[in-house]
Amino acid sequence: MKHFMRNLPCGMYRITSDNSIERLKDPKSAVSTKTFADKQENVSYKEMFPGSEEEERSLLMSRSSSSDLLTPTVVSSQWSTEVSTSSFGSLRHGCQYQEGKFYSNIEQETTWNRSLFHISENEETSQIEVNQKEQNSRNNEASHMEEEFTNPFCSVCNNRRPKIGLKRDFSYAELHTATQGFSPKNFLSEGGFGSVYKGLLNGMKIAVKQHKYASFQGEKEFKSEVNVLSKARHENVVVLLGSCSEKNDRLLVYEYVCNGSLDQHISEHSRSPLSWEDRINVAIGAAKGLLYLHKNNIIHRDVRPNNILITHDYQPLLGDFGLARNQNQDSIHSTEVVGTLGYLAPEYAELGKVSAKTDVYSFGVVLLQLITGMRTTDKRLGGRSLVGWARPLLRERNYPDLIDERIINSYDVHQLFWMVRIAEKCLSREPQRRLNMVKVGYIFGSFVLEYSSLYFKGEGFKIMESS
Numbered sequence: 001m002k003h004f005m006r007n008l009p010c011g012m013y014r015i016t017s018d019n020s021i022e023r024l025k026d027p028k029s030a031v032s033t034k035t036f037a038d039k040q041e042n043v044s045y046k047e048m049f050p051g052s053e054e055e056e057r058s059l060l061m062s063r064s065s066s067s068d069l070l071t072p073t074v075v076s077s078q079w080s081t082e083v084s085t086s087s088f089g090s091l092r093h094g095c096q097y098q099e100g101k102f103y104s105n106i107e108q109e110t111t112w113n114r115s116l117f118h119i120s121e122n123e124e125t126s127q128i129e130v131n132q133k134e135q136n137s138r139n140n141e142a143s144h145m146e147e148e149f150t151n152p153f154c155s156v157c158n159n160r161r162p163k164i165g166l167k168r169d170f171s172y173a174e175l176h177t178a179t180q181g182f183s184p185k186n187f188l189s190e191g192g193f194g195s196v197y198k199g200l201l202n203g204m205k206i207a208v209k210q211h212k213y214a215s216f217q218g219e220k221e222f223k224s225e226v227n228v229l230s231k232a233r234h235e236n237v238v239v240l241l242g243s244c245s246e247k248n249d250r251l252l253v254y255e256y257v258c259n260g261s262l263d264q265h266i267s268e269h270s271r272s273p274l275s276w277e278d279r280i281n282v283a284i285g286a287a288k289g290l291l292y293l294h295k296n297n298i299i300h301r302d303v304r305p306n307n308i309l310i311t312h313d314y315q316p317l318l319g320d321f322g323l324a325r326n327q328n329q330d331s332i333h334s335t336e337v338v339g340t341l342g343y344l345a346p347e348y349a350e351l352g353k354v355s356a357k358t359d360v361y362s363f364g365v366v367l368l369q370l371i372t373g374m375r376t377t378d379k380r381l382g383g384r385s386l387v388g389w390a391r392p393l394l395r396e397r398n399y400p401d402l403i404d405e406r407i408i409n410s411y412d413v414h415q416l417f418w419m420v421r422i423a424e425k426c427l428s429r430e431p432q433r434r435l436n437m438v439k440v441g442y443i444f445g446s447f448v449l450e451y452s453s454l455y456f457k458g459e460g461f462k463i464m465e466s467s
Contacts (some may be wrong), residue, residue, distance in 0.1 A: 149235055156312030159205065159258040161239065168242040172249050175199065175208050182210070189261065189306065196320075198256060206241060207257070209320075211250035222250050232298060236289030238309060238319035257309035257317055262366075266305060266373050266404075273404070276411040278314040279370045283419065284444050285316035290363055291437035293318070294356045301354060302339045303362035305369060342376030342385060346429055357431040360440070364426025371419055373404030387427055394424045418447040 012024040152161040178199035179186050188196040194212035198205065211222075226243045229252070233239070244251040259265075262282060265274050274282070286308050293300055300307075300318065307320040339348070345361035347353045365376065368390055376386045393401055399420050403411055422443055428434045435443075 151235075151315075154258050154311045154313055157258050159256070159311070162204065162241060162255050170242050170244045170251070170253055172244055172246045172251070174201065175244055175251055175253065178206060179208055182208075201253075205256035205258075207238075207254045207319075209252045209254065211252070219245055226252070228298060231296065232293060234289055234292040236285045236315070236317055237292060238317045254319065257311060257319070259310050259312045259314075261306050262308040262310055262316065263305035263375070265310065266369055267375065268373065268378070273373065273406045274314070274370075276407050276415070279407075280415060280419070280448065281314050282308070282310065282316045283367055283370055284448075286318060286363065286366065287437060287440050287444055289316070289318040290359060291441050294359070294437050299354060299356055300359050300362075302343070303359050303366060304340050304343045305366060306340075308366065342387075345431065347431055353431075355431065356436065357434050360426050360434045360436060361431075363437075363440070364423045364434075367419060367423035367426065368402075371402050371404065371416070371423065373406060391427075394420065415448050418443060422448075 011026050014022050014024060149161045153159070176182065178201040179197040180199075182195075182197050186198045188198050188207060190196070194210045197208045197210075199208050200206070222243070222245055226240070229240045238257060239255040241253045241255060243253065264270060265272075266279075286303075290300065290303065302320060303318070307318065309317045309319045311317075339362070341349075343362040343365050345358040348358045348361075365387060368386055369375065372386070372390070374380065374386055378386065381389045390402060393399070399416060402420065403416060422435065422440055425433075425435045426440070
């Protein structure tokens with residue numbers, strides 16, 4: 001703790017056992033300081049906790065009525081039940097990496113109340129229902145409109161995202177021609193949904209997915225699924241352009257994402273492993289996309305690196321929604337377990353129970369992969385699962401041993417701490433003890449990005465670009 005009090009330029013606060021805020025030190029107006037962790041530095045991660053372990057246990061006991069240990073709290077009723085996408089921001093606006101050092105010009109204006117407001121599950125559910133009604137209203141108004149994404153072009157390859165609002169029925173002949181007869185040279189991947197092929201249609205790159213279970217799915221059920229998926233319109237969600245249903249063929253047509261899947265970039269065989277900065281960006285973008293789906297009552301059911309596609313700007317997009325289900329149509333029970341081993345929540349794998357919290361568990365595994373750079377079947381795990389290998393390190397708070405060795409000298413110690421804490425809570429065995437994506441978003445916005453350049457005001461969060 002003394003190490004951070006001495007070296008951190010930002011202000012420091014701690015939450016006491018009665019949920020009040022105690023100021024430990026004031027922020028410095030502008031500094032240039034190295035905040036990267038080094039494994040050789042003699043700093044214990046227990047020192048990162050503001051207060052003693054006894055105080056922390058007291059704090060956690062005081063929140064025992066809540067299902068989550070990391071309960072997000074806010075100072076404005078406007079933001080008490082929903083995380084705005086602006087709270088995530090982009091890490092690139094707050095950080096500059098230069099000559100192996102981390103520079104951040106931090107300007108903080110704090111208006112913390114003495115006590116932080118607890119967000120109950122009922123309040124969250126109620127507000128999400130309200131948000132859903134508002135979202136449905138906006139969707140209905142915009143259903144016939146074509147809109148551009150804010151940043152539709154990839155800055156590297158100039159690949160353009162399609163306009164929001166475009167959706168049509170395709171013929172099998174069109175897609176057969178676009179993919180050159182589903183040629184092996186256009187093959188992109190094989191997922192839980194089916195085979196994916198790259199194609200070119202009217203000058204636009206597309207991704208065509210052949211439904212693996214086409215012969216078992218009727219026309220009405222397929223159209224219903226397409227109707228659910230077509231409503232997903234978000235900067236971090238792959239756009240469904242349309243579908244094809246002819247005889248026994250069921251195909252979905254998505255936008256093409258130019259830089260492959262996250263799995264290709266965190267693999268130990270990757271030529272250029274993701275930087276810590278890009279890993280944070282990917283985590284935040286994926287969280288935004290998943291939060292959007294859950295707010296719109298869509299459960300993904302197969303969240304994993306293969307299904308997180310990225311652009312050359314490292315903007316992540318959640319894809320492969322062939323397994324997605326609408327929460328209103330599909331209850332928390334599911335007789336058919338789909339998804340990928342290594343990412344399945346215990347209650348889903350063992351009992352077939354599916355809910356938004358099963359997605360949260362899978363997201364926790366993805367965070368663990370971003371931190372460790374390991375696959376769920378990595379040989380270094382010695383036959384254990386990634387989660388099983390990591391749990392002892394999480395329990396002992398041995399966080400430095402989790403970090404990917406390829407970025408050992410370039411990660412931010414505070415962001416690592418909160419990334420690990422989020423992952424740990426997402427991976428709770430009991431669904432009710434896991435964070436939901438609203439809370440994940442709050443923690444990302446208030447703690448992870450705080451060490452980049454977080455500007456906190458009563459009305460919400462704003463990420464300020466460093467000067």
